[in-house]
């Protein structure tokens with residue numbers, strides 16, 4: 001499923017980015033371009049990342065980038 005239509009980023013790519021070390025929305029923006037254009041994908045991308053990160057509860061907020 002596409003998470004970011006503007007950059008054609010899928011849920012699978014977000015999972016792969018998380019496995020490669022991405023842990024914030026800023027990481028996804030840098031690595032995949034997620035949320036770089038219209039920004040509508042931000043909350044969905046954040047949710048996908050949360051689900052992909054090991055040991056992070058779905059209700060737990062993501063760590064903020066410095």
Ligand code: FES
Pocket residue numbers: 003004005006007034035036037038039040041042
């Ligand atoms: S849908 Fe991701 S930037 Fe537009």
